[in-house]
Amino acid sequence: MVQTNYYDVTDWHIGNPYQDIGEVINSIITDIKNKQSNKDINSGGKPGAVIYIPSGDYHLTTQVVIDISYLKIKGSGHGFTSSSIRFNTPLNEVAEWHEVWPGGSRVLIDIVPKGTDDESVSAAFLVKRDGNPRISSVEFEGFCIDGLHFIDDGLGKNDPENTYVNGKTGIYVASANDSFCIRDMGIIYAEHALTICHADALTIDNNFIAECGNCIELRGMGQASKISNNLIGAGYNGYSIYAENYGGILVAANNIFPRGSSSVHFSGVVRSTISSNRFHSFYPGMLVLDHNCSENSVLSNHFLRDHEPWAPMQKYSNGLDDLYGLVYISGTNNSIMANHISETIDTRYIQPNGAKPVIIRVASGKGNYISNNHIVATTEPDEEQATSASACFSTQVGALLSIDRLEALEVVTVQIDKSSTHNTILDSGYDSQVVLDRTINAFRATPKIGF
């Protein structure tokens, strides 16, 4: 088989992929560049290549640097397993386990963080190229990137594997880019899984990115991108999905589970849409639109906020109290329509003590339209605490399913802060549940019985 532009990392003559896949991939990239040196020969010339990573454990000590378009790096398995459960299970139990590490086509980040704030330095994969055109159509598909361990964060908890801190980044795209794809990947135990700056027409689809400090971060400025069909869950101190200064993002059909400090956080994002997602969080501030986010829509999503049921993580939170807003909006002309929002929590966990939790809060801006949202607020009896870490699954599902003994909880379904005006609130709470100044906002209460 010829396959000139097809490379298998286990079949390359330079480097040892099991010891340092970074050296191997960089060497392959050099080979591609050498072979594809003429950019315009017979209407082609630089088609790129595919680099295949078979199932296996591949240490990476040298950062991969990608500066060619049309490179696809492809594996045969996203290889996720819960390292968090493992590291919270007693060693004597783990000794009996079938396997203890993630798998698939697995790249182990062995880069030692440099102690700098520049997270690109410790990224396993760095995409960076100057000049024109923007680097295009780099694709990551079907492999696993594993940061292996978190480390002590110096905050005195002596709980290193639960810090979500290790200075490691999975993929960092530094340069303006077009038509990238991140598909079918697994990323785990990286402080930053995926940081992409200056994206245009980016696809992030069908990935499993969890147990990372932060999962997806769109930075710089960009447009017209799509985050869809992913399973995502960051650490309590990080972002599940974050974007800043982007327009035209579509966030659809993701299942975002705890425990990210937020499910989606937009900062200065405009004309973007968040629809048909399922969000689950253990803290307030699940959805944050701040720094004058405008003309975004949040449509037909399901939100659930309850209390952390798993013992090893109950000491952590994102630090926000229940007056912050489960959905927090600072911006103009946004739409919050047709969402279901469930909050269920034992009153003793509410902060500040005795407060009525705020569900949707508009903190500033004007012209927001909040309509046809169904907000269900209940108290639950205290959840069973997992006595063993490996009972995480049954504990979580048990908590999720325990609805029989729920009682109504008083909440503020919508609060419009005084500094915000000209908003329209329709069918999103009874008269007694909505806090706003009716002389500067439009309001129609959800009808009550006998209306």
Add this chain to the structure above:
Amino acid sequence: MVQTNYYDVTDWHIGNPYQDIGEVINSIITDIKNKQSNKDINSGGKPGAVIYIPSGDYHLTTQVVIDISYLKIKGSGHGFTSSSIRFNTPLNEVAEWHEVWPGGSRVLIDIVPKGTDDESVSAAFLVKRDGNPRISSVEFEGFCIDGLHFIDDGLGKNDPENTYVNGKTGIYVASANDSFCIRDMGIIYAEHALTICHADALTIDNNFIAECGNCIELRGMGQASKISNNLIGAGYNGYSIYAENYGGILVAANNIFPRGSSSVHFSGVVRSTISSNRFHSFYPGMLVLDHNCSENSVLSNHFLRDHEPWAPMQKYSNGLDDLYGLVYISGTNNSIMANHISETIDTRYIQPNGAKPVIIRVASGKGNYISNNHIVATTEPDEEQATSASACFSTQVGALLSIDRLEALEVVTVQIDKSSTHNTILDSGYDSQVVLDRTINAFRATPKIGF
């Protein structure tokens, strides 16, 4: 090429994949386990492997048993074709056909059902492992599983290929599992296509599962899973999508066509969401939420119910009458918002005779929120009946497109049974179309002309 963890079933030294691919795959799994015997060597050790099934017809007489994580079984084509049309076409016509069987990377289930109720026994692929951790990241991708024939169901119709019964199961996952993926598969003519028990963070995406007794069944208990972008259609006596005792499921962007007894059936499911789907059915009970389903949302879906237009199947139905509810809810605090629902049926097919069909029915529970649904009910002149089975396509599309002669049909758009209270019904039917006790439910009628 080395590819230590890459296996091609046609290039393996044990067994003959064309005669029994089950023996071959089990032998490969044994080889993987032998090679990957150390679970913690240099921070890895059990990465799993990929087993490739090239395009071809592979009989399976030995059940594949998967008990390792990170195994991917991958083919090169989902290979769907309509066996139902074929088996309802006269033999002399079929004699002229180009091909008669499904194709792609096709596994033929030749297991002889054991006459037991335990469907796992006759599954082509069984995933089962005791102990910890839960088996993780097994992936099925891009191949076809074909049960070949249905058999007589003993009900006296003498129509074996239309029974949707044969005791065969495509994939059965028996043990608690994490981060599984089922992608780009085709499954056909199995009584149970995909049965997954105790799933966490499961992905079922972009599959073609049709002409099976039941398509997707999530059993046991589980959470945080995603069923998206699939084309699905079960038999008249089975489930297209069924789940029980799960929380946090996302069912999004599926196109579910007839003739399943239901499009989606949740039993005891909570805090899950069904959004942006297209549902088409020939019977009442398209969407069923029963056994105290709570805090689920049904958002922005398109429902169509009409009468079976295809002659060979007109004798079958799911047995429910039109008072059952096209959408049936027994549970608490669910949301039904922003859906379009079309029912179009000749009055002579309505059961009981002369009844007003019920579109959304809340049979028990409380606190459900039914808002902003557009319900279109029309009678259609009797559909043309297909004179030949191979005209199935043109008959179906013709029926679908025939809207010119429609007339309004009287229906109950929303019915709240007496045992259900504290529901809120807004903008989902005129005053005359909604049946409920206003002293125990909140109601705002859709405005009429002149309001």
Add this chain to the structure above:
Amino acid sequence: MVQTNYYDVTDWHIGNPYQDIGEVINSIITDIKNKQSNKDINSGGKPGAVIYIPSGDYHLTTQVVIDISYLKIKGSGHGFTSSSIRFNTPLNEVAEWHEVWPGGSRVLIDIVPKGTDDESVSAAFLVKRDGNPRISSVEFEGFCIDGLHFIDDGLGKNDPENTYVNGKTGIYVASANDSFCIRDMGIIYAEHALTICHADALTIDNNFIAECGNCIELRGMGQASKISNNLIGAGYNGYSIYAENYGGILVAANNIFPRGSSSVHFSGVVRSTISSNRFHSFYPGMLVLDHNCSENSVLSNHFLRDHEPWAPMQKYSNGLDDLYGLVYISGTNNSIMANHISETIDTRYIQPNGAKPVIIRVASGKGNYISNNHIVATTEPDEEQATSASACFSTQVGALLSIDRLEALEVVTVQIDKSSTHNTILDSGYDSQVVLDRTINAFRATPKIGF
């Protein structure tokens, strides 16, 4: 490795794939047919095959004709880059570029258009087969089809690379077909990217189809298909997504950007749904439902219309004025619910001069339900014009993000033409913003402050 039904175009003994991949693929198809000549041997016989196109530039001068089911043609990269930016960049700048052509597994359409109206003649890939059954499960996956150049359109603008005209088609499916998949493809600079007639259960998912005259066209009649998760953007004179006489289409989670003459155009389409998409356009008529489109739903989408910010394209438009309707409906019993619609435009671009733009317009038909839509209309100061073509990205994103100086623009949020009756308009505009005859339509205005 045996891989009997696996073909690599670079490893085939007939033809040269770099000079004419069409000859190679046709020769492979002939080989498959020769090998798979018995349609019913041991319950199988014609499983099809996979044809692999590695990364590379492959000229195509001979049309590929596919007449077998279960054929998958698969590449290793969608290879998109913006040829539009390139062709609008001065040659001296392009001389410094890293690469100038699209890449990945790239098929270059070198077919010389025949000057006929039958676009199938100049398609790179033609699927056509007579007889029964319908051709099934042909799959196109992961490669690039590039038409290379547009040509002068005879309209006197002397701007050939911006005409979106070249008589070339990427993939044309002429015969009735079942269960086809088009996935992960890139198509660029074709006058027609993807034209599919008579489809049943078609999947078009996760493709990048842009800078084509027309992107996706579903013609003839068909049903039960899915267009999801795509990035799409046609030329100013063509369709991004077009369908005619289909039922049961699901258009979900697509990000459709400028500059198509429309984002979605349905003609005579029924019982279909458009949900959770992000649409961006520079012209009126973003969404068109005409020729008696009925019982369709448009749910939870985000629309943005602004003015073309990029200098080279500012001379073009789709020719419609602002009274046409940003959303235009001619049909019966459709639902337009829970959408966010932003229009932001400097008043001097509004046509006719001084007109109030119409956002949602029902031109004919009855029984449409337009409810809970949030329409934001603003004027923007004139956008910065890109001084260099390669500044397209920063110009576009800059325009998108510039919201600080916006002021309210007077628009008609909903207009029901006199010939249309029995529509219901709820919460989609203030009393002063909606134009309709209340004696023949139902109306509830969005509440204003003090309501």
